[in-house]
Amino acid sequence: MKHILSSLLILTLFISCNSDKEIAQEPQKTDYTVENEKEITDYIAKNNLTAQKSDTGLYYVINEPGTGAQPTAKSNVKVAYKGYYTNGKVFDESKPEGISFGLNEVIHGWTEGIPYFKTGGSGVLLVPSHLGYGPYNYRGIPGGSVLIFDVKLISVN
Template sequence: MKIFQLRSLTLIILILNSFMFNSCSKEDDYSERDDKSIREYLQKKSLTAQKTESGIYYIITVPGNSQKPDLNSMVTVHYKGYFLDDAVFESSYSGSAPTFPLSGVIKGWQEGLQLFGKGGKGTLFIPSRLAYGNSGVAGIPANTVLIFDIHLINIE
């Protein structure tokens, strides 16, 4: 009986490990694919961008002042979000700039906006795993690279 329980436990552990390995492998595949797609987009558009350790590419056209947000900041931002095919999925420019807690947005924004000073402008190229990952949201498919033109208007 103990041998059967031990074998059953071993089998369960092996199955769980295979799911975890498979999941990590898929994320790695998407990370590599996203990175390649971003680099191809930048090359096609003749753009030069910096890259963070996490994989966000960014271009800062106006650095802004020395005040930068942190995760506890409320930020006011005008932005335009679009895909690698340049199709716009959202823009704040038709109204007033929204204000929100930096901690309440996608990880790509949480990290990327901290690169800008108050008044700064630029573009973030966010890999899917730092955006909506494999779940997606309305109007944004799963595993999709997102691009945002950013104007960081205010930091509180």
């Protein structure tokens, strides 16, 4: 009996060790550049957008350039926005009167993208994950996500 129990214990440990190897996950992917690029360009084509691409990989559409002050990456601004994924699912939205914040306190896609507009301007920012939250999950936004923002620059403070 003792021999049978020992054999079962060893077999259980062996199976557990093998299962761990099979279940082991690959290291978390950190570079989504290729996938993000395809996702963004497919979205642009599907939605018939005329977008420009910056050197960093940010895509932007200027619907209305605006006529007022133009912010810099260090400006404090008031922006109304809607953030969503390429499938159209909204993950965040401001009230129509917008919110104020420093452009040095937000994701890189906004720090770079909002200064393309002058006060009163509006458009779309198509943000690859390396200019958003990278490979990390953040407040319900999955790591590696492309983020799209409809933005209106209300004021530069």
